[in-house]
Amino acid sequence: MGAFMIFHSNIKDPKKFQGYAQSVPITLKPFGGELMTKGKTMKVLSGSHDHQNVGILKFPDSAKAKGWYESQEYQDLILNREEAADMTIISYEEL
Numbered sequence: 001m002g003a004f005m006i007f008h009s010n011i012k013d014p015k016k017f018q019g020y021a022q023s024v025p026i027t028l029k030p031f032g033g034e035l036m037t038k039g040k041t042m043k044v045l046s047g048s049h050d051h052q053n054v055g056i057l058k059f060p061d062s063a064k065a066k067g068w069y070e071s072q073e074y075q076d077l078i079l080n081r082e083e084a085a086d087m088t089i090i091s092y093e094e095l
Helices: 014-031 062-070 078-084
Strands: 003-011 034-040 053-059 085-093
Touching: 003 014, 003 062, 014 034, 014 062, 014 078, 053 062, 062 085, 078 085
Parallel strands: none
Antiparallel strands: 003 053, 003 085, 034 053
16 A cells, blocks of 8 residues: 655745755665645644645555655754744545
């Protein structure tokens, strides 16, 4: 079953965020990950949500998703991510 990671973010430093975003794709390849989409929140239709941006990654399975997130290559980007944006990351397994 496929697995997804959804990134909800508010960008604090656009220049640093651009550097982070450009560095992520190369880290996805060994795990079969791909960027499905990214965009901005248009309107909250129900409930509450305080993030302006979203990105969705897809992986072949949950083990690959976990492997990517825990990989040294991605871990090396986390400090930049934290300086660039406030982010909530949620992983999902396809049903």
